[in-house]
Amino acid sequence: RAHLDRIGAVDGDVHAFLHVSDRAVDVAADIDRRRAAREELGPLAGVPLAIKDVLVTTDMPSTSGSKILEGYVSPFDATVVARSRAAGLVPLGKTNMDEFAMGSSTEHSAYGPTRNPWDLDRVPGGSGGGSAAAVAAFEAPLALGSDTGGSIRQPAHVTGTVGVKPTYGGVSRYGSIALASSLDQVGPVTRTVLDAGLLHDVIGGHDPNDATSIPDAWPSFAEAAREGARGDVLKGLRIGVVKELPDSGFQTGVAASFREALARMEAQGAQIVETSAPHFEYAVAAYYLILPAEASSNLAKFDSVRFGMRVDVPGGTVEDVMSVTRDAGFGPEVKRRIILGTYALSAGYYDAYYGSAQKVRTLIQRDFAEAFASVDVIATPSAPTTAFRIGEKIDDPLSMYLNDLTTIPANLAGVPGISVPSGLAAEDGLPVGIQFLAPAREDARLYRVGAALE
Numbered sequence: 001r002a003h004l005d006r007i008g009a010v011d012g013d014v015h016a017f018l019h020v021s022d023r024a025v026d027v028a029a030d031i032d033r034r035r036a037a038r039e040e041l042g043p044l045a046g047v048p049l050a051i052k053d054v055l056v057t058t059d060m061p062s063t064s065g066s067k068i069l070e071g072y073v074s075p076f077d078a079t080v081v082a083r084s085r086a087a088g089l090v091p092l093g094k095t096n097m098d099e100f101a102m103g104s105s106t107e108h109s110a111y112g113p114t115r116n117p118w119d120l121d122r123v124p125g126g127s128g129g130g131s132a133a134a135v136a137a138f139e140a141p142l143a144l145g146s147d148t149g150g151s152i153r154q155p156a157h158v159t160g161t162v163g164v165k166p167t168y169g170g171v172s173r174y175g176s177i178a179l180a181s182s183l184d185q186v187g188p189v190t191r192t193v194l195d196a197g198l199l200h201d202v203i204g205g206h207d208p209n210d211a212t213s214i215p216d217a218w219p220s221f222a223e224a225a226r227e228g229a230r231g232d233v234l235k236g237l238r239i240g241v242v243k244e245l246p247d248s249g250f251q252t253g254v255a256a257s258f259r260e261a262l263a264r265m266e267a268q269g270a271q272i273v274e275t276s277a278p279h280f281e282y283a284v285a286a287y288y289l290i291l292p293a294e295a296s297s298n299l300a301k302f303d304s305v306r307f308g309m310r311v312d313v314p315g316g317t318v319e320d321v322m323s324v325t326r327d328a329g330f331g332p333e334v335k336r337r338i339i340l341g342t343y344a345l346s347a348g349y350y351d352a353y354y355g356s357a358q359k360v361r362t363l364i365q366r367d368f369a370e371a372f373a374s375v376d377v378i379a380t381p382s383a384p385t386t387a388f389r390i391g392e393k394i395d396d397p398l399s400m401y402l403n404d405l406t407t408i409p410a411n412l413a414g415v416p417g418i419s420v421p422s423g424l425a426a427e428d429g430l431p432v433g434i435q436f437l438a439p440a441r442e443d444a445r446l447y448r449v450g451a452a453l454e
């Protein structure tokens with residue numbers, strides 16, 4: 001009830017939620033009854049959870065921020081939602097996002113932007129700005145997000161929250177409305193590293209419904225966070241700093257907060273090591289071929305027949321109905337990427353664009369493999385700037401795309417990443433995050449390091 005009251009008080013301004021559950025109080029009461037009956041419940045039983053609208057739910061609509069799915073209710077729950085319910089978490093509502101998770105500001109939502117609780121004139125990042133804003137504004141203690149190129153970590157950076165992109169295959173994508181299937185991962189958005197670990201323990205692990213899900217067992221990430229908080233994990237830890245990431249691309253306060261965080265870790269025994277990742281600078285370019293290619297294919301299913309909206313065209317052909325519906329249902333950023341992706345995949349251009357991008361992807365994977373031969377984690381600022389103003393970048397897609405400069409390499413390589421608050425930028429007083437990256441399957445290392453810094 002406290003969280004619903006808080007939503008009632010602030011969400012008119014913040015607009016983190018697209019839908020607030022009318023069942024939350026009943027579900028919570030049921031957990032209370034089970035607790036009173038001495039049923040054994042997990043550590044998160046009864047804790048409210050905000051859910052990014054990219055994740056399908058049977059009791060609330062799932063729009064992925066798009067008009068084309070307005071009012072759509074799924075016949076099944078996403079695996080991460082089903083696991084959260086089974087653990088007794090209480091779904092509070094569905095959070096706002098850039099349409100089909102395309103964006104870095106939540107301004108591309110078909111339902112209006114979310115505002116950053118730190119400054120309502122600024123963006124909360126994206127695409128999962130709703131989840132991050134809900135957590136930062138104390139509307140929800142925990143949230144689920146999805147990260148294809150940074151959509152968990154970059155919103156965490158600009159809202160002073162913690163965001164984790166797990167190892168590709170570590171958390172099920174079943175029921176996550178696909179943006180780019182080879183890059184998408186679902187993960188936690190929280191106020192502390194321990195909270196993220198607790199939620200990751202609930203949602204993660206093998207799922208036979210996701211063909212790319214890793215079948216092996218995982219350690220407890222909550223336990224890893226607790227180990228980190230106890231200290232001394234930084235002793236002897238080798239933290240790689242990528243020498244090719246140009247200092248000039250980062251806002252002064254972001255670069256300063258990054259250096260201060262490294263100095264704090266060094267004071268606790270960590271070793272800061274210069275490392276090389278020569279292909280990182282091509283990551284954004286490769287991503288904006290691979291992502292639109294996969295997205296244009298994934299979005300072909302919104303054909304006015306099987307899902308969501310249909311615009312009638314009296315006397316029109318099936319093709320007329322499809323094209324009029326897709327024209328009315330998709331926003332400008334989605335159309336831009338469908339066109340880019342279709343072009344990149346078309347006969348005669350496939351090798352030059354999509355094929356080259358896949359080669360760059362392999363080179364980035366090799367950069368990681370070589371770097372991790374001599375460092376335990378890589379550290380970068382989570383994003384180049386603090387929260388920018390609403391409207392500032394909306395007409396400039398390239399500057400919007402550059403927000404994900406440091407987050408995209410992890411998605412291209414499938415490795416895990418965490419963004420942890422590192423302080424506030426001196427010039428504007430806004431939150432800054434530091435990102436840590438680890439080898440695939442070493443997510444626990446990120447929880448240890450993140451909790452040690454906290």
Ligand code: GLN
Nearest residue numbers: 101102103148149150151
């Ligand atoms: N901002 C990136 C994009 O627009 C990342 C999106 C995401 O991670 N879903 O594609």
